Amino acid sequence: MALLAGRTVLLRAGVRLGAEAATRGGNGARRFASHRVLVEPDAAAGIATIKLKNPPVNSLSLEFLTELIICLEKLENDKTFRGIILTSDCPGIFSAGLDLREMCGKNPAHYAEYWRAVQEIWLKLYLSNMVLVAAINGASPAGGCLMALTCDYRVLADNPRYRIGLNETLLGIIAPFWFKDNLVNTIGHRAADRALQLGLLFPPTEALQVGMVDQVVPEDQIHSTALSVMSQWLAIPDHARQLTKSMMRKATADHLIKQREADIQNFVSFISKDSIQKSLQVYLEKLKQKKH
Ligand SMILES: CCCCCCCCCCC/C=C/C(=O)SCCNC(=O)CCNC(=O)[C@H](O)C(C)(C)COP(=O)(O)OP(=O)(O)OC[C@H]1O[C@@H](n2cnc3c(N)ncnc32)[C@H](O)[C@@H]1OP(=O)(O)O
Numbered sequence: 148m149a150l151l152a153g154r155t156v157l158l159r160a161g162v163r164l165g166a167e168a169a170t171r172g173g174n175g176a177r178r179f180a181s182h183r184v185l186v187e188p189d190a191a192a193g194i195a196t197i198k199l200k201n202p203p204v205n206s207l208s209l210e211f212l213t214e215l216i217i218c219l220e221k222l223e224n225d226k227t228f229r230g231i232i233l234t235s236d237c238p239g240i241f242s243a244g245l246d247l248r249e250m251c252g253k254n255p256a257h258y259a260e261y262w263r264a265v266q267e268i269w270l271k272l273y274l275s276n277m278v279l280v281a282a283i284n285g286a287s288p289a290g291g292c293l294m295a296l297t298c299d300y301r302v303l304a305d306n307p308r309y310r311i312g313l314n315e316t317l318l319g320i321i322a323p324f325w326f327k328d329n330l331v332n333t334i335g336h337r338a339a340d341r342a343l344q345l346g347l348l349f350p351p352t353e354a355l356q357v358g359m360v361d362q363v364v365p366e367d368q369i370h371s372t373a374l375s376v377m378s379q380w381l382a383i384p385d386h387a388r389q390l391t392k393s394m395m396r397k398a399t400a401d402h403l404i405k406q407r408e409a410d411i412q413n414f415v416s417f418i419s420k421d422s423i424q425k426s427l428q429v430y431l432e433k434l435k436q437k438k439h
Pocket residue numbers: 203204206240242243244245246247248286288289290291314315318320321322323413414417418431434435436437438
């Protein structure tokens with residue numbers, strides 16, 4: 148069992164937390180890694196680097212999300228750490244977003260369980276007391292973009308293939324209101340309106356221009372840049388920064404928290420529609436055929 152935002156939820160049998168490794172890093176910090184979430188601690192600096200490792204594309208399956216939620220919970224409760232760098236261990240991909248296979252051909256109970264986990268990861272990241280820096284070292288569509296948007300600062304590697312955005316409409320689906328709220332808070336209403344309707348995926352230069360990311364750097368400098376940004380943010384006293392972060396974000400998070408169950412029901416009925424299932428299947432098929 149794991150504690151998720153004040154509620155105890157059963158982990159699915161498939162989530163093998165027993166396989167989690169806990170060792171001591173060189174600096175004495177506890178290093179823990181699940182199958183798909185690697186944590187590299189730097190206790191002296193108070194920073195943990197989380198590397199997403201769910202090949203081939205870091206799609207956010209239920210198991211992967213559950214591991215990530217548990218990892219964040221552990222870090223949040225460990226006073227050693229004040230900052231997290233979120234990055235990918237999969238070459239060229241930050242995250243392909245929500246796992247389409249979790250939203251296709253399953254039953255309503257599964258959709259509800261999955262959507263609760265998606266809400267949970269967003270709330271955990273968006274409301275984290277720690278400083279979160281996204282070191283975006285690959286493509287970052289839809290749910291991948293959303294994860295980056297929860298962070299306090301985004302550094303994107305300069306590669307035209309590393310496009311970022313909420314492209315849901317291209318799949319024939321809709322970005323939920325809290326994805327939209329997070330985007331509006333980041334790039335403003337007009338730019339979000341256009342980006343969401345057109346399902347825009349921005350290459351680095353445009354992503355920087357529109358404010359989707361804060362910095363674009365050569366790929367080999369992404370981690371060092373994230374570290375230097377982190378030290379700038381960690382120079383601010385925690386209590387002042389945390390209260391300010393909460394002041395800026397609470398209303399947006401409360402919007403979802405108050406409507407959590409209704410949002411799950413909306414998702415389940417939307418995703419269960421035959422027409423939506425068909426669109427998703429066609430999209431998945433296109434992805435598969437792309438290679439041939
Ligand atoms: C009343 C209103 C109520 C509203 C209710 C809400 C409505 C629903 C809201 C849902 C919000 C959804 C958010 C999402 O995140 S949906 C996912 C969107 N993601 C994408 O569009 C990205 C798709 N992927 C790609 O573009 C490329 O894969 C990528 C650029 C990421 C990498 O390209 P690359 O060439 O390196 O790799 P491949 O394309 O060959 O992919 C490798 C294999 O991975 C599979 N794959 C890719 N993406 C996904 C995915 N998101 N989920 C599952 N599987 C994925 C791909 O099919 C390949 O598989 P095979 O090896 O088996 O062929």
